[in-house]
Amino acid sequence: MCGIVGYIGKKKAQPILLNCLGKLEYRGYDSCGIAISASGIEVHKDAVRVRVLGEALSVLDGTVGIGHTRWATHGEPSKVNAHPHCDCTGRIAVVHNGVINNFYKLREQLADEGHTLASQTDTEVIPHLIEKYYDGDFVKAVELAVREIEGSYTMIALMADESKIVAARKDSPLIIGIGDRENYIASDVPALLDYTSRVIYLEDGDIAVVSADNVDVKKDGSSVDREEHKILWSVEDAQKAGYEHFMLKEIHEQPKVIRDTLAEYISAAEPAADLTVGDGGLEDMLILACGTSYHASLVGKYIIEGLVKIPVRVELASEFNYSGQASTRSRAIVITQSGETYDALMSVKRLKEEGCQVIVITNVVGSTVSRIADQTVYTRAGPEISVAATKTFVAQLIALYWLALPYSRVDIRRLDDLVMELRQLPVKVQQVLDNEAIIADYARQLAKFENMFYMGKGINYPVALEGALKLKEISYIHAEGYAAGELKHGPFALLGSKTPVVAVVTQDNTYESVITTIKQVKARQSPLLALVGEEDETIIQLADSVITVPQIDPLFSPVVNSVVLQLLAYYVAKRRGCPIDFPRHLAKTVTVE
Amino acid sequence: MKQAIVLAAGEGQRLRPFTVTRPKAMLSIADKPILQYVVESLAQNGIRNIVFVVGYRKEQVYDYMGSGEQFGVDITYVTQEAQLGTAHALSQVREEAEDEFLVLAGDNLIEAGTITDFVQIKPEAVLVKRVDNPVRYGVVSIDRGEVKDIVEKPAEAGSNLVNTGVYAFTKDIFKFAEAVLDIPDALNNMIAEGHNISALETDGTWLDVVYPWDILNLNDIVLQRMEASVGGTIEAGVSLKGQVAVGEDTVVRSGTYLYGPVVIGSGCEIGPNVCIMPATSIGDNVVISPFTEIKNSVIGNDVTIGPGCIIEDSVIDKGCVIKARFTACAGESEVRVNGEIPLVNVGAMMGEDCNVDNNVVVQPGVIIGNYCQIQMRKMISGRLPDRSLVY
Structure with a gap:
C-alpha cells in the first residue's frame, strides 16, 4: 500500500510531484521520495511526510520525474528503505506499489550476479532487474523485468537520458492523466485533480510507455486501446473548506451525499440491480467486505432480510478467500469503497470463478472491481480523504436500502412510508450535525478513558461495531463493539467505573432486551451513554448521559446513529490531540493482503 | 480592488424559526442562499479573493460554499466567536486584509451591476442607495460626494439615501474599527478626525431580509429575472x-x-x-x-x-x-x-x-x-x- 506518481512534460517536475504526493498521503505516509531526471537521475528521499521533504529541497531543474509515498510492508520506515530505488549505476529509478512474493529468490540471484542491493525492500530488485535486461531498449528491459516478478508490481520506472517513463500495473491501481503536451501517472484520481480531468485506467498486465505527447499502452507485447475517461470529481473535494480536518468536513457532507445519491437512484427508471426472488430467482444472498464496508454489509443483512425476506450471509472477504463456500444459486454483493481493496478483489475473482453473479458497491468509477463484476452500483460520495471512512459508509447504506426497496415484500402502506422517510434522511442527519456541540461535550468526558464498549442490538448491532472501529482508529482508545445480548458472555468481567459503555437503543422489537442489558451494565458501575430516539424517560432514568437522535423509522436508524458515533469519535480524538486524518499505522486503500 | 471581505457571521433573530439552524446569509432565495448572490456578483466583477467572516452556524457556510471552487472564487474563512457588531467582525481580518479591499454584508442580496462602478472607486468609500423607507436603515448625509455622517435608524430621515453596508477601505480602517462595534460608528469617528469618505450611489439591486415574509418579496424579485x-x-x-x-x-x-x-x-x-x-x-x-x-x-x-x-x-x-x-x-x-x-x-x-x-x-x-x-x-x-x- 503506497502512492506513486510520475510526470513528463515541459514544466518543472518537482513541485508537481510533491503536490500529487501530498494528495496521496492517505495511501501511506511513513516515508516518501522523488527522483528527477535532469543530467542523470537525482533522488531525494527520507522517512518524513511529503511537506517536510519538500521544504528541505531546493528547486531541481528536470521536467521528468517520479515520486512515492510509502506505507511500509517490507522493511521499517527509513531513509534507505524509502522509494525511489535505483540500480547499481544510479541511472534507473523505480517507485513501486505492491508486494513481490519471490523477492528473496530474485534478491539472491541478483546478488550472485554481482548487483549490490542496499535496502530491505522488495522493490529494490526491480531497478536491478531492469539494469540486468537493459541492452539499449528501456521499454523492453522493463517488459522482461516484470516477467520475473511474482506478486503485485504496479510501478513506474525512470531512466537517465530517456524521453519517456514506463509504467506497469499488476493488482494495485494506476491511472494516466492526459495533459496538454504533458502527461501524469498516479495511483489514484485525487492526485491529478489540480492538473487534468482526462484519465486512462490501466488494467492488470498493462505496460504504458508515457512521453510528453504520447501514451502507448501494451499488453503481452502488442499495443492496446484503453478508453479515456472524464473525471467528475472536483478539486473542491480535496480541500478542507474551513474545517480543521477532512474527517469533520466529510461528516458534514453526508446530508448532501444522501440527497445526491437518492436523486440519482430514484430518478433511474430501472432498479440498481436485479434481486428478483423465487421461481428460479434469488433464494439467499452472500455479502462480502472488509473493515467499515463489512459493517455496512452487516446492516445490509438486516435491511435485506427485513425487506426482501430471504436469508443473508455476511462474511469478511479476507476470511472467505481462504475457506468460504458459495453456492452458484446465490447472488453475491461485494462492497469496497475504493474498488481496489486486495481482499475484496480476490473474493470477486473467486466468486466469478465459481459461477456466481456478483454485484459490487463501490465509490470509484472505473475501479478494478467494477470491471470484473456483473453489475456495479456506484455510491456518489465523492473522494474521501480522511482515513476513517464516514460519508462512504453512509452512502453504502443508502445503496443497500435502494437495492432492497424495489424487491421488498412488505405491504404497500409500509413501503410508501419507508420511501417518504428515506427522503427525510438528509434533514435528520443535518439535525444531528446541528447538535454537534452536545456530542462534543460528551466526547470530552469520554476522552480520559482507555477502554470502552459499544453495544447495540438488531439493525444497530453493526452500528456499535462501526462506532467502536471509528473510536479506536482515530483516538487510539481500545474500543469493542458488541451485540447487546453478548456482553454477559464474557465482557461483563471487564466492566466497571473505568470502562464506559455506549448503548445504541432502537425503538423496535429489541428495545426491552436492550433496557435489560443497560440495567445489567449499570449494576457493574460502568458510566453509560445512551443514544435514543427523542423523549425516552426510561433511558433518562437509567443512563448517566443521553444523546437524543432525531426520530426515524428503525430501518433507517443506523444512518443517524452512525453519524452521532462518528462525531463522538472525532471529538474524543480531537480532545486527545490525535492526528485525526492520518492515524498511525493506517492507510485508506489497502491494496496488499 | 482585488479582495472582498464578506460578513456572514450574523444570526438574524427576527427571522426565526428560519435562522435557528442557519445564519441569515444562508437563507435560500430562488433556490440559492443570499450569500451565493454576493459571491457571484463579486466574481463577475473580477474579485476572486474572498474572505468570509463567519460565526453563528458557520458549518452551514463551510458546507455550502466550500473553498469557492465551484463559484470560481478562492474563499478563506475567519471566525468571529461572538457576534458583537460589523466593526468587530471586520477587526477579525486584520491579518488577511490586503492594502485595499471591499467589505460587504453576506446577508444583503446584490447583483453584479450593483457594485460594477464601486469596485473601481478609491477608498475610503461607501455605497449608498435611495430607498422609500429610509428609517429602517442607516441614513447617510452627503455633501458634494463626501459623507458627512451616518445615523442609524433615525426617527426622521434627512434624506432617503441609505448605507448599503458595501464599503471600500484601506488598512486605515482597522484603527477605527477596533475602537467601536459597528462600522458606521467607525466611519463617523474617521470623519470627525478629518478623513474624507466618498459616497457613490447605486440604482442596482440591493435587498435586505428583516422579517420572515421578506423572503417572499426577494424570491419574487429574483425570480422575475431568472x-x-x-x-x-x-x-x-x-x-x-x-x-x-x-x-x-x-x-x-x-x-x-x-x-x-x-x-x-x-x-x-x-x-x-x-x-x-x-x-x-x-x-x-x-x-x-x-x-x-x-x-x-x-x-x-x-x-x-x-x-x-x-x-x-x-x-x-x-x-x-x-x-x-x-x-x-x-x-x-x-x-x-x-x-x-x-x-x-x-x-x-x-x-x-x-x-x-x-x-x-x-x-x-x-x-x-x-x-x-x-x-x-x-x-x-x-x-x-x-x-x-x-x-
Whole structure:
C-alpha cells in the first residue's frame, strides 16, 4: 500500500510531484521520495511526510520525474528503505506499489550476479532487474523485468537520458492523466485533480510507455486501446473548506451525499440491480467486505432480510478467500469503497470463478472491481480523504436500502412510508450535525478513558461495531463493539467505573432486551451513554448521559446513529490531540493482503 | 480592488424559526442562499479573493460554499466567536486584509451591476442607495460626494439615501474599527478626525431580509429575472408557461401546470396534476402529490407535500412532511416579531422538519416553529414555538 506518481512534460517536475504526493498521503505516509531526471537521475528521499521533504529541497531543474509515498510492508520506515530505488549505476529509478512474493529468490540471484542491493525492500530488485535486461531498449528491459516478478508490481520506472517513463500495473491501481503536451501517472484520481480531468485506467498486465505527447499502452507485447475517461470529481473535494480536518468536513457532507445519491437512484427508471426472488430467482444472498464496508454489509443483512425476506450471509472477504463456500444459486454483493481493496478483489475473482453473479458497491468509477463484476452500483460520495471512512459508509447504506426497496415484500402502506422517510434522511442527519456541540461535550468526558464498549442490538448491532472501529482508529482508545445480548458472555468481567459503555437503543422489537442489558451494565458501575430516539424517560432514568437522535423509522436508524458515533469519535480524538486524518499505522486503500 | 471581505457571521433573530439552524446569509432565495448572490456578483466583477467572516452556524457556510471552487472564487474563512457588531467582525481580518479591499454584508442580496462602478472607486468609500423607507436603515448625509455622517435608524430621515453596508477601505480602517462595534460608528469617528469618505450611489439591486415574509418579496424579485432551463424528465401533458427552471433528476408528471417564474430543484417528484403558480421556488428532493396548488411560496429541500393542498404566500422550510388537504392562504394579519407587531399579508411561515397531519388549516400570518407536530383537522393561528405538539 503506497502512492506513486510520475510526470513528463515541459514544466518543472518537482513541485508537481510533491503536490500529487501530498494528495496521496492517505495511501501511506511513513516515508516518501522523488527522483528527477535532469543530467542523470537525482533522488531525494527520507522517512518524513511529503511537506517536510519538500521544504528541505531546493528547486531541481528536470521536467521528468517520479515520486512515492510509502506505507511500509517490507522493511521499517527509513531513509534507505524509502522509494525511489535505483540500480547499481544510479541511472534507473523505480517507485513501486505492491508486494513481490519471490523477492528473496530474485534478491539472491541478483546478488550472485554481482548487483549490490542496499535496502530491505522488495522493490529494490526491480531497478536491478531492469539494469540486468537493459541492452539499449528501456521499454523492453522493463517488459522482461516484470516477467520475473511474482506478486503485485504496479510501478513506474525512470531512466537517465530517456524521453519517456514506463509504467506497469499488476493488482494495485494506476491511472494516466492526459495533459496538454504533458502527461501524469498516479495511483489514484485525487492526485491529478489540480492538473487534468482526462484519465486512462490501466488494467492488470498493462505496460504504458508515457512521453510528453504520447501514451502507448501494451499488453503481452502488442499495443492496446484503453478508453479515456472524464473525471467528475472536483478539486473542491480535496480541500478542507474551513474545517480543521477532512474527517469533520466529510461528516458534514453526508446530508448532501444522501440527497445526491437518492436523486440519482430514484430518478433511474430501472432498479440498481436485479434481486428478483423465487421461481428460479434469488433464494439467499452472500455479502462480502472488509473493515467499515463489512459493517455496512452487516446492516445490509438486516435491511435485506427485513425487506426482501430471504436469508443473508455476511462474511469478511479476507476470511472467505481462504475457506468460504458459495453456492452458484446465490447472488453475491461485494462492497469496497475504493474498488481496489486486495481482499475484496480476490473474493470477486473467486466468486466469478465459481459461477456466481456478483454485484459490487463501490465509490470509484472505473475501479478494478467494477470491471470484473456483473453489475456495479456506484455510491456518489465523492473522494474521501480522511482515513476513517464516514460519508462512504453512509452512502453504502443508502445503496443497500435502494437495492432492497424495489424487491421488498412488505405491504404497500409500509413501503410508501419507508420511501417518504428515506427522503427525510438528509434533514435528520443535518439535525444531528446541528447538535454537534452536545456530542462534543460528551466526547470530552469520554476522552480520559482507555477502554470502552459499544453495544447495540438488531439493525444497530453493526452500528456499535462501526462506532467502536471509528473510536479506536482515530483516538487510539481500545474500543469493542458488541451485540447487546453478548456482553454477559464474557465482557461483563471487564466492566466497571473505568470502562464506559455506549448503548445504541432502537425503538423496535429489541428495545426491552436492550433496557435489560443497560440495567445489567449499570449494576457493574460502568458510566453509560445512551443514544435514543427523542423523549425516552426510561433511558433518562437509567443512563448517566443521553444523546437524543432525531426520530426515524428503525430501518433507517443506523444512518443517524452512525453519524452521532462518528462525531463522538472525532471529538474524543480531537480532545486527545490525535492526528485525526492520518492515524498511525493506517492507510485508506489497502491494496496488499 | 482585488479582495472582498464578506460578513456572514450574523444570526438574524427576527427571522426565526428560519435562522435557528442557519445564519441569515444562508437563507435560500430562488433556490440559492443570499450569500451565493454576493459571491457571484463579486466574481463577475473580477474579485476572486474572498474572505468570509463567519460565526453563528458557520458549518452551514463551510458546507455550502466550500473553498469557492465551484463559484470560481478562492474563499478563506475567519471566525468571529461572538457576534458583537460589523466593526468587530471586520477587526477579525486584520491579518488577511490586503492594502485595499471591499467589505460587504453576506446577508444583503446584490447583483453584479450593483457594485460594477464601486469596485473601481478609491477608498475610503461607501455605497449608498435611495430607498422609500429610509428609517429602517442607516441614513447617510452627503455633501458634494463626501459623507458627512451616518445615523442609524433615525426617527426622521434627512434624506432617503441609505448605507448599503458595501464599503471600500484601506488598512486605515482597522484603527477605527477596533475602537467601536459597528462600522458606521467607525466611519463617523474617521470623519470627525478629518478623513474624507466618498459616497457613490447605486440604482442596482440591493435587498435586505428583516422579517420572515421578506423572503417572499426577494424570491419574487429574483425570480422575475431568472432564465428558463429544463433538466430532468417532463412527462407528456405537462404545461409550461413563462420562465420555468427544473433541476436534474426531477420528474414532473402528466397534467401538471407550471406557470413561471418557477424554479424547481433536483431529485423532485411533482404531480401528476399539480399546479405551481408564479413566484414559487421549490428545493431539492421535494415530493408534491396530485391536486395540490402552490403559489408565491418558497419550499425548502426534502419536503413532502400530500394531495389536495393549497399553499399560498408561504415559506415551508426543509424536511417538512405535510399530509393531505393542508391549507395556508394569505390574508391581512398582525404578527408579533421581537416586540414589534407589523401588519402583513402572508400565509404560513413553517420551520424545518414539521409533521402536519391531514386536513390542517392555518390562519394567515401563522409562524410555526421548527420540529412541530400537528395532528389532523387542527386550525392553527398565531405563533407556535419550536417542538410544539398540537393534538
